[in-house]
Amino acid sequence: DGGITQSPKYLFRKEGQNVTLSCEQNLNHDAMYWYRQDPGQGLRLIYYSQIVNDFQKGDIAEGYSVSREKKESFPLTVTSAQKNPTAFYLCASSATSGGDTDTQYFGPGTRLTVL
Amino acid sequence: GQQLNQSPQSMFIQEGEDVSMNCTSSSIFNTWLWYKQDPGEGPVLLIALYKAGELTSNGRLTAQFGITRKDSFLNISASIPSDVGIYFCAGQLSNTGKLIFGQGTTLQVKP
Numbered sequence: 105d106g107g108i109t110q111s112p113k114y115l116f117r118k119e120g121q122n123v124t125l126s127c128e129q130n131l132n133h134d135a136m137y138w139y140r141q142d143p144g145q146g147l148r149l150i151y152y153s154q155i156v157n158d159f160q161k162g163d164i165a166e167g168y169s170v171s172r173e174k175k176e177s178f179p180l181t182v183t184s185a186q187k188n189p190t191a192f193y194l195c196a197s198s199a200t201s202g203g204d205t206d207t208q209y210f211g212p213g214t215r216l217t218v219l
Numbered sequence: 220g221q222q223l224n225q226s227p228q229s230m231f232i233q234e235g236e237d238v239s240m241n242c243t244s245s246s247i248f249n250t251w252l253w254y255k256q257d258p259g260e261g262p263v264l265l266i267a268l269y270k271a272g273e274l275t276s277n278g279r280l281t282a283q284f285g286i287t288r289k290d291s292f293l294n295i296s297a298s299i300p301s302d303v304g305i306y307f308c309a310g311q312l313s314n315t316g317k318l319i320f321g322q323g324t325t326l327q328v329k330p
Contacts, residue, residue: 108261144322
């Protein structure tokens with residue numbers, strides 16, 4: 105079964121704690137993305153990576169960090185510096201980051217609640 | 220930065236009715252995508268459009284890539300209860316692959 109997996113589905117953390125969200129894909133895609141979704145809003149890009157060992161900030165990178173040590177994995181850390189971390193987090197991947205093969209496919213999401 | 224205006228924000232229709240929603244932008248995109256999101260799940264790709272003027276169908280769904288490359292619409296014919304969800308348009312920037320999302324259209328279908 106090919107696809108994108110995110111774990112866990114639901115995550116609860118205390119304020120001030122860092123938390124890492126997992127994203128794995130077995131589609132052999134080069135590019136991976138992290139989005140944040142708030143109620144009634146569209147998706148906003150946090151970070152993206154076009155190739156292993158390289159990543160770029162998206163529109164709302166402050167308070168987040170990522171790594172891309174392996175092609176299939178792109179974990180997102182929500183740090184204590186993120187002022188309003190409670191949200192639905194979505195990971196996506198695409199074969200490349202340009203041209204007709206760059207259609208993005210999404211994982212099932214992780215709902216993070218900071219208490 | 221680039222923005223997409225998606226309308227309507229929400230729709231409440233009777234089963235069997237046709238639905239139309241659209242997205243406009245001040246920016247030019249090389250690709251337009253339409254996704255559907257069920258509550259608590261990730262968006263699922265419905266239709267991808269790669270050429271200006273392109274009209275593409277997927278079952279009861281039809282989408283078009285505007286000639287100006289600044290707009291797109293999605294039509295759903297003969298709606299059914301499982302069409303309920305949030306529909307997002309997204310424009311893709313060719314140089315980075317980054318997606319710019321509309322705010323979403325929430326569709327509710329009354330049986």
